[in-house]
Each structure stands twice: as C-alpha cells, then as structure tokens.
Amino acid sequence: MRIAVLVLLLTLLSTPAVSAEPEDNSLAGGVSSAVSxxxxMKTVAAFDAIAKANGGNRxxxxxxxxxxxxxxEGVLERAGYRLIRQPVPFRAFAADAETLTAPDGRKVRTLMAQYAPSGQFSGPIAGAGAGCKAENYPQGTVIAVIRSGECLSGDKTVAARDAGxxxxxxxxxxxxxxxxxxRQVRGTVLPxxxxSQRDGEALIANPGVGQLDLRGRSFDATTVNLFAETxxxxxxxxxxxxxHLDSGADGPGINDNGTSAAALLETAxxxxxxxxxxxxxxxxxxxGAEELINIGSIHYIQTRTPEELKAISLYLNWELIASxxxxxxxxxxxxSDHAGTGAPPGPPGSGAVEAVMAQGYQLQGLPFRTADLADIRSDQEPFIGAGIPVGGAFGGVRGIKTADEAKVFGGTAGQPYDPCYHQPCDDLSNVNTKAFGEALRAMAWAVxxxxxxxNLRK
Structure with missing residues (x-):
C-alpha cells in the first residue's frame, strides 16, 4: 500500500529533502509488522517493577x-548496537519538608514547587482567587490559597508579595x-x-490560622543520556x-514515559x-532529566559541534503514547492545522516529517488528530532551537477529552487523557494496551x- 506524502520545498541547505516515497517501503512495513x-509490555512491566523497588519513582x-x-542498555547490547553514554550534569532538587496544617488541625498533602524558596510560616490562611493582582489578597493573609491559570504563576507570587x-x-x-x-514556578519570589482542588477549596471555605513548612534544597547531580546507533x-x-527515560519525582512514570521508551527499545x-x-x-x-525541563536533550544539543548538528536530518519524539x-x-x-493559535511552526521540513508520522496510523486504518507544537513540551524543543526538523506523537496529557474525540477513539469525554499524570497511580495499571500497540507500530513505521x-541529503 503506497500513500503519497507531502513534500515541502525546503529553504535551508541543512534540512532534509524528505521524499514522497522511497523506492521500496518493504523494510518499513516489515519492521512495523514485526514489532511485538x-x-x-515486558519492558513496561520491568520499569514498573524497578520503580516499586526504588522509592516509587525513576x-x-x-x-x-x-x-x-x-x-x-542490556537489551540494546544483546541486539548488537554500539552504545554511547553521555554524562549530563544538572541541578537536582529535593524537598526535605513539605507539610501543611489546616486551621482545623487537619494535615493536608502538599508538594513543594521545585527550586522555590524555603520557609516556615504560621498565620492566617485565606483564598485569593487566581491571585493575579495584589488587591486579590485579603489584608493580613500570611498563606494565600490560589488557583492556577489566568496569568503566569511567577507573576502571582510577585503580586502576593506586594500584598504582604x-x-x-x-x-x-x-x-x-x-x-x-x-512542578516548577518560573520567576517565583515566594515559597x-x-x-489538590478538593483541599484547596476546603482551605478557602474554612479560613483561619494554619501552618506551612516548606524546606527544599538544590544540589549538583549527574544523569546520563543513552544513545544507540546503527x-x-x-x-x-x-x-x-x-x-525520555526518567520519571517525575512523585510517581513511577509508566505511561509518562515508560511506554514510549519501551516502544522505542522494541523498535530498535x-x-x-x-x-x-x-x-x-x-x-x-x-x-535523562526531561522532567526537569528537557535538561538531557538541551545538554546534548549544546555540546554538539556545528558539523554534528548539520548531520542530524530530523528528530522524532514520543511521549505518553498509551494514555x-x-x-x-x-x-x-x-x-497548517493550528494557524493562529500563537505557536510558531517547526523548522522547515517539519511538515514533511508530520506527514510520515501520520502515515504510521493511516497504514493501520486508524484515526489520528494533529496537535499544536505547544501542546507537548518535550525533548523536541532543543532541536527546534537548533533549526532541525522535528516530529512527534503522543497519547494526550492533562487536556480534557472532547465529545468528538470520545466518539472516534472511545474513552470518556470531559475527563483528562491521563488522570494519573505525575501521580503515584501512573503505574502498570495506567497503560491502555490497545493504544500502546497501535502507537508502537506507527513508531516503527516512521523510524x-x-x-x-x-533522498534525505540529496
């Protein structure tokens, strides 16, 4: 089955001339059919077991x-690949204390923002809506409870500080x-x-004197990017x-992103x-360290020579493929599908990459949807900055499934694509195995x- 693929007139000599079709697609079809x-899923289960045995995260x-x-590494070496291990220095963060006591004495589960200031506080707790302006904060508030959204979180902390x-x-x-x-709060000036929404709204409904203890620290650490090449x-x-192979700090990271890493390993x-x-x-x-905002991939791009960057024809990225x-x-x-949303297009050639990524689902007779580049912030971003064409696929993150999407893909409208995102429940039970197999075959096709x-370099 042959499907015509969009060919773009590329404007940069260093970008790939992706062909409409190679002369023979049999190898792509064969690898896509061969992946199991x-x-x-045995790899996904192994990641889950590793997390359980090591403090609940990866x-x-x-x-x-x-x-x-x-x-x-063991699987790739047995498959006959040459491995490259790149050490990645980074600033890690650990929360040593994160406790919140409500005015009624109830202990509330709270998670300290990464890299935010520390402090111990006792005083009036009160709600301040979205907290975008200093006048939103009731006079005398020591600990303000606000909802996210409407303005930048860092700006909220400036407004709160100005209100005392x-x-x-x-x-x-x-x-x-x-x-x-x-998560991180960029530009925060306060702890x-x-x-949770339930606890936040309960604190707002029952104001009074409470206590908050947030103590965290940053320190130098090293992780590793792992590469295998033909x-x-x-x-x-x-x-x-x-x-990305790492998880967040608060869960095993099985859909995010053990499923994608396992599928990539099987494809290899x-x-x-x-x-x-x-x-x-x-x-x-x-x-490594994608969850701390693409640290591993940023380090990789920053340590390439101009010649090494020019040699990269394109980059393909996968995230949460089995939501x-x-x-x-x-x-x-x-x-082309999301013009006017404010997100710029990828580097020249990215549209052609998109077409081949879509083929992976089209050849299976499966529906798919396109998503704005800004909808999934991940390791493709440093490549975009380097002018390298990118493509990617994912199964949905924190967004809410629409009625139309539920009609086409099944599932539940009005609920998140992955309700366990960055949660302890992102374990083996959080994997949609049907979506996983379909995304795996699409990945193998595209790669x-x-x-x-x-024709990439012609």
Missing part, C-alpha cells in the same frame, strides 16, 4: 533511573479533584506548594528518534538485523521509513 506489543539522578538505564503574603498554596481546577502535581547508514545523514531491537542496509544512520536517544483515555496525536509540524529514505 507483548514484548514491549527520577533522574536516583537509583530507579539508573536501573532503568541498565535494563535498556509570605507563601502561596496553589491548586489546579480539574475533573480529577484529588490530583496534586509538583510555593501545590494541593552500524550502517551515512554519518552525515542521521535520523534521531527519542523518548526489530531494526537491529538491518543495521547495514539502511541508507541513513539511525540514532536512538533515551533522554488510558487516549487520542492518537501527531504534532502539527508546519502549523524505518526515514531510515531508508535515501
């Missing part, structure tokens, strides 16, 4: 990540009202922690395919027997399709 969802710089990397507030407790409005997600293929025409294993036959060198990337309430999303590389495209 059941074998890949966070960069922690034993769970190192054990995950060792597992992947000493600390912020923030919650997200979500259909999953008991979710608590730890910040996060609570022995064959042109070194000046490299197809990169990647997924099935491509391994054909390493010498591919015209383009394929470099599989398992990134329980999934949609098959493909990144809209040329912004091999680009591996055999001998």
């Amino acid at each position: 969802a059941s074998d890949a 966070e960069a710089g922690k034993p769970g990540y190192e054990k995950s990397r060792e597992y992947v 507030v000493q600390a912020i407790v923030m919650y997200d409005v979500s259909p999953v009202i008991d979710t608590v997600i730890r 910040v922690s996060f609570v 022995s064959g293929g042109r070194p000046d025409s490299v197809v990169m395919a990647g997924a 294993v099935r491509l391994a027997p054909f390493q010498q036959k591919v015209p383009n060198k394929v470099r599989f990337a398992f990134w 329980p309430n999934y949609v098959h999303f493909v990144i809209d590389g040329d912004d 091999t399709r680009f591996a055999i495209d001998d």
Whole structure:
C-alpha cells in the first residue's frame, strides 16, 4: 500500500529533502509488522517493577533511573548496537519538608514547587482567587490559597508579595479533584506548594490560622543520556528518534514515559538485523532529566559541534503514547492545522516529517488528530532551537477529552487523557494496551521509513 506524502520545498541547505516515497517501503512495513506489543509490555512491566523497588519513582539522578538505564542498555547490547553514554550534569532538587496544617488541625498533602524558596510560616490562611493582582489578597493573609491559570504563576507570587503574603498554596481546577502535581514556578519570589482542588477549596471555605513548612534544597547531580546507533547508514545523514527515560519525582512514570521508551527499545531491537542496509544512520536517544525541563536533550544539543548538528536530518519524539483515555496525536509540524493559535511552526521540513508520522496510523486504518507544537513540551524543543526538523506523537496529557474525540477513539469525554499524570497511580495499571500497540507500530513505521529514505541529503 503506497500513500503519497507531502513534500515541502525546503529553504535551508541543512534540512532534509524528505521524499514522497522511497523506492521500496518493504523494510518499513516489515519492521512495523514485526514489532511485538507483548514484548514491549515486558519492558513496561520491568520499569514498573524497578520503580516499586526504588522509592516509587525513576527520577533522574536516583537509583530507579539508573536501573532503568541498565535494563535498556542490556537489551540494546544483546541486539548488537554500539552504545554511547553521555554524562549530563544538572541541578537536582529535593524537598526535605513539605507539610501543611489546616486551621482545623487537619494535615493536608502538599508538594513543594521545585527550586522555590524555603520557609516556615504560621498565620492566617485565606483564598485569593487566581491571585493575579495584589488587591486579590485579603489584608493580613500570611498563606494565600490560589488557583492556577489566568496569568503566569511567577507573576502571582510577585503580586502576593506586594500584598504582604509570605507563601502561596496553589491548586489546579480539574475533573480529577484529588490530583496534586509538583512542578516548577518560573520567576517565583515566594515559597510555593501545590494541593489538590478538593483541599484547596476546603482551605478557602474554612479560613483561619494554619501552618506551612516548606524546606527544599538544590544540589549538583549527574544523569546520563543513552544513545544507540546503527552500524550502517551515512554519518552525515542521521535520523534521531527519542523518548525520555526518567520519571517525575512523585510517581513511577509508566505511561509518562515508560511506554514510549519501551516502544522505542522494541523498535530498535526489530531494526537491529538491518543495521547495514539502511541508507541513513539511525540514532536512538533515551533522554535523562526531561522532567526537569528537557535538561538531557538541551545538554546534548549544546555540546554538539556545528558539523554534528548539520548531520542530524530530523528528530522524532514520543511521549505518553498509551494514555488510558487516549487520542492518537501527531504534532502539527508546519502549523497548517493550528494557524493562529500563537505557536510558531517547526523548522522547515517539519511538515514533511508530520506527514510520515501520520502515515504510521493511516497504514493501520486508524484515526489520528494533529496537535499544536505547544501542546507537548518535550525533548523536541532543543532541536527546534537548533533549526532541525522535528516530529512527534503522543497519547494526550492533562487536556480534557472532547465529545468528538470520545466518539472516534472511545474513552470518556470531559475527563483528562491521563488522570494519573505525575501521580503515584501512573503505574502498570495506567497503560491502555490497545493504544500502546497501535502507537508502537506507527513508531516503527516512521523510524524505518526515514531510515531508508535515501533522498534525505540529496
């Protein structure tokens, strides 16, 4: 089955001339058919077991990540790949104390914002709406409870400080009202922690004197980016395919992003027997510290020479491919479907990459949707900054599934694509195995399709 693929007139000499079709797609079809969802799920289960045995997470710089990397290394070495390990220095963060006592004496689960200031506070707790302006904060408030959104979180902390507030407790409005997600707050001038919507609204409804203890520290640490590349293929025409291997601090990270890493590993294993036959060198990337905002991939791009960057024809990225309430999303590389949303298109050539990514689902007779580049912030971003064409696919993150999406893909409208995102419940039970197998086959198609495209550097 042959499907015409969009060809873009590329404006930069260093970008790939992605062909409408290679002369022979049989290898791409063969690898896509050969990948085994059941074998890949064994890797997903291994990641889950590693997290359970190592403090409940696979966070960069922690034993769970190192054990995950060792597992992947073993599989790749047995498949015959040459491995490259790149040390990645970074500033890690640990929360040593994060406790919140409500005015009625109840202990409330709270998670300290990464890299935020520390402090211990006792005084009036009160709500301040979205907290975008100093006048939103009731006079005398020491600990303000605000909802996320409407303005930048860092700006909220400036407004709160100007109103005399000493600390912020923030919650997200979500259909999953008991979710608590730890994250960074860029530009914060106050200690910040996060609570669930249920707890946030309860604190607002019952103001009074409470206590908040937030003590965290930053320290130097090192993680590792792991690469495996084909022995064959042109070194000046490299197809990169990647997924981050680390989890967040507060869960095992199985859908995010163990599923994508496992699928990438399975794709590499099935491509391994054909390493010498591919015209383009394929470099599989398992990134470290993505959850701390793309640290591993940023370090990789920053440490490449101009010649090494020029040799990368394109980069493909996968995230959360098996969300329980999934949609098959493909990144809209040329912004043709999402013009006017404010997100710029990817570098020239990204639209052609998008078309091949979409083929992976089209060849299975499956529906898919396109998503704005800004909808999934991940390891493709440093490549965009370097002017390298990118593509990506994911199964949905914190967004809410629409009625139309539920009609097409099944699942539940009005609920998040992944209600366990960055939660302890992102374990083996959080994987939609149907979506996983479909995304795996689409991944194998796209990677091999680009591996055999001998027109990339013409």
